[in-house]
Amino acid sequence: LDNDSVHLQIIIVSIFSGGRSTRDVIGTFNSSSSGIKGSKKNVKEDLDNTCSLLEKKREQLCSLEQEKASLLRQTFDLVPLEEIIIQKETCLSEAWIHQRDFYQRI
DSSP: OOSSEEEEEEEEEOGGGTTSSOEEEEEEEEEEGGGOOSOHHHHHHHHHHHHHHHHHHHHHHHHHHHHHHHHHHHHHHHSOHHHHHHHHHHHHHHHHHHHHHHHHHO
């Protein structure tokens, strides 16, 4: 970091990429050195902490995605897809009948 200005560009693996090589530019910061409090060491520690936090969030997201997939599999194991379709068609038919009856009364 020089004395006149600080130009930090953080590029990390995307949180949503699931560990693939997609990269996102998280932020570009331009600031005069007077706007930065602390030393190079503090800036590096802040960046390390931010990257660590983002990695933990990515792991949490992956865990939630796995849990979601598991719940979807359990749902389809409990209720066959054909039954879900029949229930949806029945619901739509009943809604159409109610709507027809309503307009006939008017």
